[in-house]
Amino acid sequence: MTTVKQRQVGVLLREWRERRRLSQLQLSLDADISTRHLSFVETGRSKPTKEMILRLSERLDVPLRERNSLLLAGGYAPAYPASGLDVPELAAVRAALRQVLAGHEPYPALVVDRAWQLVESNASVELLLEGAAADLLVPPVNVLRLSLHPEGVAPNIANLGEWRAHVLGRLRRQAAATADPALAELLAELRDYPCDQPEPEVELPGASDVVVPLRLRHGDRELSLLSMTTVFGTPLDVTVAELAIESFFPADQSTADFLRSRSESAEFA
Structure with missing residues (x-):
């Protein structure tokens, strides 16, 4: 041995x-x-x-x-706890997450951990998941895999090449910053997924662009969404430090009107 x-x-x-x-x-x-x-x-x-x-x-x-x-x-005990999200000590954290998710309706928002596994979401996230293969929705759901997989959300993304370059670039920077081999493996997997659109080597804005939008096909319309990431400001627990809220906002008035009307229709259904 x-x-x-x-x-x-x-x-x-x-x-x-x-x-x-x-x-x-x-x-x-x-x-x-x-x-x-x-x-x-x-x-x-x-x-x-x-x-x-x-x-x-x-x-x-x-x-x-x-x-x-x-x-x-170095021969010392760990200094930072890694609590399960369901422990009583993190009740305030859970409440804060759920308040943000609920308050973001009728726009999609979800919570992910460091590995991009889905932790929780609001009801509007269902809009993003339409058409995805059932096996990709079996927990634990990796939202990056789901978004770029050819049987996931990818077929519905009108600007797949642009969005894919954004996702891979972000994951590459995260893997480099954390030295996490699991993220490096995920990056290699996602890079192998097919894409029938050109991917920009460098993210540069087009005319009037200020962020990379997610342009999502939905029936006979195209929705345009902006994403924002929120993290806890002063985490002292490993689990809390690795949580992030991914929130999506309408990038144009027609998308905002559709999401609001969709939510109102669901309330009266």
């Missing part, structure tokens, strides 16, 4: 520094430590304290989940 040696915390900290494109001098100045001390930490000549690991993690903007991993590699 062989035992895989745990990677040293100094090596991991160096990788995070390099990922953030910082020199030892830049990080040492920002963290208020000597370059010599930082070098010793990265090479394993000096064992960092728990406080030092947390200070460097903060300066490197390391996600909470990975901060716990750094602490474990």
Whole structure:
């Protein structure tokens, strides 16, 4: 039997520094430590304290989940809890999420976790899911997979090439920022999905464009939606830190009128 040696915390900290494109001098100045001390930490000549690991993690903007991993590699207990969303301690968080979702009606809004798994949604999200294969809607639902899969939402997206480039670019940046192998795998999977439209290599605005819209075919009409992401401002729990609300707003008056009339019709049905 062989035992895989745990990677040293100094090596991991160096990788995070390099990922953030910082020199030892830049990080040492920002963290208020000597370059010599930082070098010793990265090479394993000096064992960092728990406080030092947390200070460097903060300066490197390391996600909470990975901060716990750094602490474990340094021989310390994790500092940040990773609670289940259904625990009593997160009751206020659940209430806030549901209030935002309900208040966003009649426009679609949904909550996702770090892996883009669907956590919760409002009733208007059904509009986005029409025509998707049933197996893609079996929990856990990955909303990025659902949006770009040829049996998912993709056939209904009028500007699939443009929207796909936006989604893949965003996921690529997230995977690079978090160093999450699961996100890298998801990115590779989504890149292999077919697309019959040209994809811009660089996201540049067209005439009068200020954001990339989601142009969705719905029957004989085309809906145009803008998306906005909302996160908790001061999370100290891994689960809460990894939640995000994806809200969609009408990008034109005809889309707004349709969504409102659709909601009113559902109320009186």
